[in-house]
Amino acid sequence: MAKILMKGNEAIAEGAIRAGCKAFFGYPITPQNEIPAYMAQHLPEHEGVFLQAESEVAAINMVYGAAGAGARVMTSSSSPGISLKAEGMSYIAGAELPCVIVNIVRCGPGLGGIHPAQGDYFQAVKGGGHGDYRLIVLTPGSVQEMADMAREAFYLAEKWNNPVMIMGDGILGQMMEPVEFANGPLPPVDKPWATTGAVGRPRNLINTLDIMPESFEKKNFALTEKYQRISEAEMQWEATNTEDADLVIAAYGIVARVAKTALQMARDRGLKVGLIRPKTVFPFPNPPFESAASRNIPLLVVELSAGQMVEDVRLAVNGRVPVHFQNRMGGMVPGPQEILDRILELMDQGGGQL
Amino acid sequence: MKTVFQRPRALTDKPFHYCPGCTHGIIHRLVAEAIDDHDIIENTVGVASVGCSVFAYEYLNCDMQQSAHGRAPAVATGIKRVLPDRMVFTYQGDGDLASIGIGEIIHAAARSENITVIFVNNAIYGMTSGQMAPTSLLGQKTATSPLGRCVETNGYPIRMSEMLATLPGASYIARVSTHDAKHVLQAKKAIFKAFDVQKKQQGFAMVEVLSTCPVNWGMEPNEALTWVKDNMVPYYPLGELRTPAKEGELNA
Ligand SMILES: Cc1ncc(C[n+]2csc(CCOP(=O)(O)OP(=O)(O)O)c2C)c(N)n1
Ligand code: SF4
Numbered sequence A: 001m002a003k004i005l006m007k008g009n010e011a012i013a014e015g016a017i018r019a020g021c022k023a024f025f026g027y028p029i030t031p032q033n034e035i036p037a038y039m040a041q042h043l044p045e046h047e048g049v050f051l052q053a054e055s056e057v058a059a060i061n062m063v064y065g066a067a068g069a070g071a072r073v074m075t076s077s078s079s080p081g082i083s084l085k086a087e088g089m090s091y092i093a094g095a096e097l098p099c100v101i102v103n104i105v106r107c108g109p110g111l112g113g114i115h116p117a118q119g120d121y122f123q124a125v126k127g128g129g130h131g132d133y134r135l136i137v138l139t140p141g142s143v144q145e146m147a148d149m150a151r152e153a154f155y156l157a158e159k160w161n162n163p164v165m166i167m168g169d170g171i172l173g174q175m176m177e178p179v180e181f182a183n184g185p186l187p188p189v190d191k192p193w194a195t196t197g198a199v200g201r202p203r204n205l206i207n208t209l210d211i212m213p214e215s216f217e218k219k220n221f222a223l224t225e226k227y228q229r230i231s232e233a234e235m236q237w238e239a240t241n242t243e244d245a246d247l248v249i250a251a252y253g254i255v256a257r258v259a260k261t262a263l264q265m266a267r268d269r270g271l272k273v274g275l276i277r278p279k280t281v282f283p284f285p286n287p288p289f290e291s292a293a294s295r296n297i298p299l300l301v302v303e304l305s306a307g308q309m310v311e312d313v314r315l316a317v318n319g320r321v322p323v324h325f326q327n328r329m330g331g332m333v334p335g336p337q338e339i340l341d342r343i344l345e346l347m348d349q350g351g352g353q354l
Numbered sequence B: 001m002k003t004v005f006q007r008p009r010a011l012t013d014k015p016f017h018y019c020p021g022c023t024h025g026i027i028h029r030l031v032a033e034a035i036d037d038h039d040i041i042e043n044t045v046g047v048a049s050v051g052c053s054v055f056a057y058e059y060l061n062c063d064m065q066q067s068a069h070g071r072a073p074a075v076a077t078g079i080k081r082v083l084p085d086r087m088v089f090t091y092q093g094d095g096d097l098a099s100i101g102i103g104e105i106i107h108a109a110a111r112s113e114n115i116t117v118i119f120v121n122n123a124i125y126g127m128t129s130g131q132m133a134p135t136s137l138l139g140q141k142t143a144t145s146p147l148g149r150c151v152e153t154n155g156y157p158i159r160m161s162e163m164l165a166t167l168p169g170a171s172y173i174a175r176v177s178t179h180d181a182k183h184v185l186q187a188k189k190a191i192f193k194a195f196d197v198q199k200k201q202q203g204f205a206m207v208e209v210l211s212t213c214p215v216n217w218g219m220e221p222n223e224a225l226t227w228v229k230d231n232m233v234p235y236y237p238l239g240e241l242r243t244p245a246k247e248g249e250l251n252a
Helices: A008-019 A034-046 A056-068 A079-095 A121-125 A143-160 A170-174 A213-234 A254-268 A286-294 A309-317 A336-350 B024-038 B052-059 B072-082 B094-100 B102-110 B160-165 B181-199 B221-235
Strands: A004-007 A023-026 A049-052 A073-077 A099-105 A136-138 A163-169 A176-179 A237-240 A247-250 A273-278 A280-282 A299-303 A323-327 B044-048 B063-066 B087-093 B116-121 B170-177 B204-210 B239-242
Touching (some): A004 A143, A008 A034, A008 A099, A008 A163, A008 A170, A023 A034, A034 A049, A056 A073, A056 A079, A056 A099, A056 B063, A056 B072, A056 B102, A073 A079, A079 A099, A099 A170, A121 A163, A121 A280, A136 A143, A143 A163, A143 A170, A143 A176, A213 A280, A237 A254, A237 A286, A247 A254, A247 A336, A254 A273, A254 A299, A254 A336, A286 A309, A299 A336, A309 A323, A323 A336, B024 B052, B024 B087, B024 B116, B024 B181, B044 B072, B052 B087, B072 B094, B072 B102, B072 B116, B087 B094, B087 B181, B094 B102, B094 B160, B102 B116, B102 B160, B102 B204, B116 B160, B116 B181, B160 B170, B160 B204, B170 B181, B170 B221, B204 B221
Parallel strands (some): A023 A049, A023 A073, A073 A099, A136 A163, A247 A273, A247 A299, B087 B116, B116 B204, B170 B204
Antiparallel strands (some): A004 A176, A237 A273, B170 B239
16 A cells, blocks of 8 residues: 555544544644544544544543443543543543543643653553553554554554553654555454443443452452553564664653664764664563663663653663663753763763673 | 332342432432333443442443543443434432533533433532532531531532523423422423433433432431422422424524
8 A cells, every 4th residue: 555644643543543443532732633633524434423522531531431332432632631531541441441542742740831752651651540550551653653553552452451542742743754554444343341222131331330349359450460461462662783782772752763863873883772662661561671681781761751761661670780861851852962972971981881 | 910010120129228218219210210111221321420329320220331420421422422323311419410520511411412311419419428519508508518508608509400501402401309299200201301302312401300318418308308398499490491492493
């Protein structure tokens, strides 16, 4: 199929429609506005429902209702809006309903700004809402991946009956690149639990309430066990030049692209630098980090946050190798030279041992 | 022998957990009877809210979703939009609908979402043990208005039905009461009609049902019924506030 030039946000929307998304509920917020606009225009062409909700709170609860009724459904927002969706995400995870939530992250805290950031990592990966639950979190690094991951998100959501988040940023959302789309919708999935009207079967309940500690603990353990299985099955990452590296950078999303350029610049100077780019951050891809640690390779984590993913990297290497950190915030993005300078500093300093 | 009284099909055989004299049970029964009378039990998806009626899904014997506090109209919207030929209703208390969920109910009405809303107004937060609700009457003593609700600090109780009736999207709005048998029969008719409106795809329908909370009002069941009649009904007048436009016409 021919490639189409598209914005990242549009690629997510088109990818979702092609995957068979049949309902979208959202509320305007920059920098994700292209997603609902695209959905409003194109979802009805595919017998889908688009509805602009009165708030992010309403939108996520519409998603809960539609997901419970068995539809392939999604919502998208940006950071402050995701905060408002937190209670609903917890309900959806607790009820084990499949859906897709897109966060095109902007800088915060508070109203913050509309420029790119990665300050929602903790919110996405460690909770955000209340109670013990997990989202599966995908972190695209290109417009093509935004299209691919929209499809993958629905696949994973239905495979695990769990909400899946695609966490991007304003640069990825706005930039244009040629993309190619997979053909045909995902195969339909049997949803015997859906509340579609109890015709010829016992009635279905979608519920997260259980006032009996004995049985609710069982539910908690069952969820924990599911998240463990997700962790084992669904880790994704891309490793670049890590085999012979003396220093490995870790970065996701837009930062990984900048880091890749910095890596090339370092290699041009004969410096053996590698890159690990997590494509899922829950589950966090531990193996490449464990492998780096076992080979005594120090790490440099680069983030658009005060230091969030770096905590997971530190957990993965468990003190075996130094984990350095470089960041920009407030909507600022480091250039390749900036990362290269840090690489040079670290590699000079440590004389190859760091 | 002819059966003259039996449990509606749409009610499970689970005994209600409601306090003695609480009219939630009566209202559940009326909803179940409306579902039976319309013969829609297999085609209905209910949405339980957060409040004493959170367990409505234990009693109403159709497919049900339990929603977050105040969000039942949004959840119902999600269901109805993807399954437009199913009957969808919510069952909500006054804290749920008139306080935390006031945005969701207004917008569901404004969109003329083709759903049926059962709004149980007992002028108090029952489940959380008797705090002031947006519908608590002036002078009413609650856990969080121990000296009685006063205008200076708490403002005025909200008349949700009147407010929603100003919206062209609200096709059917009625207020009924449960304080005696005659009014229970009227309530039954209104609830039947609210499902009928949905069946005919005439848009948003809500029945506000005045209800008791003897425990948190600090009253005996009978006293509570009298309190509804003497104090609630005068502030919350009964009747149909809106009925659907004639076929082919838009709501005014
Ligand atoms: C987000 C959230 N806030 C608060 C609560 C606590 N809560 C549970 S029920 C309730 C009030 C319910 O009152 P009402 O809707 O009037 O119903 P009733 O119990 O009187 O039938 C509150 C505040 C909650 N469950 N969720
Ligand atoms: S607390 Fe009030 S509303 Fe709740 S069951 Fe008891 S009487 Fe009914």
